[in-house]
Amino acid sequence: MSLSTILNLYSCGVFNDSELLQVYHDICDRLVLQGERLEPEDEGILLQLSNKMFVGQGLPANEEFKHLKIIGEKSKVIKKFNTLAKTIDFKFKSADSLSNPIVWLRNAFNELLEHLLIDALPTDRVGLVLRNASFPEKPVGISFRRVNQLSSSVIMTTLEKILQSNAQFFASDLLTLHMDRVTLPVGYGRQRLTGVSFEEFCRRRHGILTVENADTLCLARALVLAVAWKRNDSDLPVLKNKLYSECTRRAVSLCTNAKVNLSNGGTREHIQQFQDYLTDYTIVVYNHRLGQTVYYEGPRSSNRQVLNLIFENNHYNVITSLTSAFAAKYFCELCRTRFSQKSEHKSCKYIYVPVVTLHLHAIKLKPLLFVINVIVISVVKYVFQNIKNLYARL
Incomplete structure (x- = not known):
C-alpha cells in the first residue's frame, strides 16, 4: 500500500x-x-x-492544582534518543493577599515540577525552557541537570536574574514550559528471562519476530513471515504491521494451496502438511526457550532453507536469529546446544566423524595399507644391508 x-x-x-x-x-x-x-x-x-x-493524552479529570491552571499539555517520545519532550501551557491562579509572593511562587513551581517529573528517575537529565507569548525572543532556560538536582529553588534563582532586567515577564497570564527529559542507558548485566510470560520473552528477544493475530492462523502467519524473511522480501514491513491485511491474505492463500484447515489452530499434523507443500524449506519448531528441544523438525538437506519457529502457550512466533533468540554466541542446530564460543563445540556426533566410522574406513583400506607396509619394509632392509656391507669393507 x-x-x-x-x-x-x-x-x-x-x-x-x-x-x-x-x-x-x-x-x-x-x-x-x-x-x-x-x-x-x-x-x-x-x-x-x-x-x-504530537498531542498527548491530557490531564486526568481528577487532578487538581492549588496554584496553577493547566490550559493544555502535549508530549512526544523520541525512542531513538530515549527522550521525552513535554510542553505545558498554564496560568497562575490568584495568590492569597496574606501569603508571601515569593513563597507562593516557589510552591507553584514545586507543584508544576511534581507533575512533570512524576515518573522520572533520579538519574534522568532534565532541561527546561519557560516562555511568555508576549516576549518570544526572551525565553528563560534551565540547563540540563539530574532530576535530583532540579528544584523550585533553581528555577527561582534563574528567574530572579531575569526579573531584574525584564520585570514584565509575568505580566501576561499565559506561560509555556517546555521540558526535555533524557533517560541515560544504565549497564547492570544481563537479566535472565525467568518467570516472564512467553509474550514478554519474545518481545525482549531481538531474534524473535512476534506474530500478532486475533484468529487461529498464527501458524500460517508465522510461516509467511519466515519465508519473507528468508527471501528478504521488500514487503516484510507491511507483513509485520497488523494494520494491513496483506499477511492475512498470504496466510489464507498458503492454507488454501497446502490444503490445510486451521479453523481450530495449528497442530503437529498441520505443520507436516505445510512441510509437504514447502518443499524448498525445512520447518523446525522449537518448544524450549533455550532451544534444547523441538516440537517438530522437517527433513534437512543442503538445498533447503530452514524456517525456525518457536512454539509456546498455543502460539507460534518466528525466529530470525537462533543465537539472539537463545542468548548464545554459537548455537548448533543439529545437537541443539548453546556455546559461548564455536571452538568449544568439538564433540558433536552430527559434525565430527565417530571412531566406529574410522574403523570401517580402516577395514576397507586394509589391502592398500598391506602393500604400502611391504614396500616400506623392503626399502628399509635394502638400505640397512648396504650400510652393513660398507662397514664390512672398512
Whole structure:
C-alpha cells in the first residue's frame, strides 16, 4: 500500500485513534529508513497527522492544582534518543493577599515540577525552557541537570536574574514550559528471562519476530513471515504491521494451496502438511526457550532453507536469529546446544566423524595399507644391508 493511499485513508477517517500512532510510525519508517518519497499534494495531510500525533493524552479529570491552571499539555517520545519532550501551557491562579509572593511562587513551581517529573528517575537529565507569548525572543532556560538536582529553588534563582532586567515577564497570564527529559542507558548485566510470560520473552528477544493475530492462523502467519524473511522480501514491513491485511491474505492463500484447515489452530499434523507443500524449506519448531528441544523438525538437506519457529502457550512466533533468540554466541542446530564460543563445540556426533566410522574406513583400506607396509619394509632392509656391507669393507 502506497504512502499516498494511506494518507488518503487517514483524511477519510478510516483509522481510529488506537491505529493512528502505528500508521504514523510506519509512514516515518518508510520515509526515513526506506527512502520513499511523498507526493507534494500529500505533504499537507502528513503535516496534519504529525500535529495530531504530537498531542498527548491530557490531564486526568481528577487532578487538581492549588496554584496553577493547566490550559493544555502535549508530549512526544523520541525512542531513538530515549527522550521525552513535554510542553505545558498554564496560568497562575490568584495568590492569597496574606501569603508571601515569593513563597507562593516557589510552591507553584514545586507543584508544576511534581507533575512533570512524576515518573522520572533520579538519574534522568532534565532541561527546561519557560516562555511568555508576549516576549518570544526572551525565553528563560534551565540547563540540563539530574532530576535530583532540579528544584523550585533553581528555577527561582534563574528567574530572579531575569526579573531584574525584564520585570514584565509575568505580566501576561499565559506561560509555556517546555521540558526535555533524557533517560541515560544504565549497564547492570544481563537479566535472565525467568518467570516472564512467553509474550514478554519474545518481545525482549531481538531474534524473535512476534506474530500478532486475533484468529487461529498464527501458524500460517508465522510461516509467511519466515519465508519473507528468508527471501528478504521488500514487503516484510507491511507483513509485520497488523494494520494491513496483506499477511492475512498470504496466510489464507498458503492454507488454501497446502490444503490445510486451521479453523481450530495449528497442530503437529498441520505443520507436516505445510512441510509437504514447502518443499524448498525445512520447518523446525522449537518448544524450549533455550532451544534444547523441538516440537517438530522437517527433513534437512543442503538445498533447503530452514524456517525456525518457536512454539509456546498455543502460539507460534518466528525466529530470525537462533543465537539472539537463545542468548548464545554459537548455537548448533543439529545437537541443539548453546556455546559461548564455536571452538568449544568439538564433540558433536552430527559434525565430527565417530571412531566406529574410522574403523570401517580402516577395514576397507586394509589391502592398500598391506602393500604400502611391504614396500616400506623392503626399502628399509635394502638400505640397512648396504650400510652393513660398507662397514664390512672398512
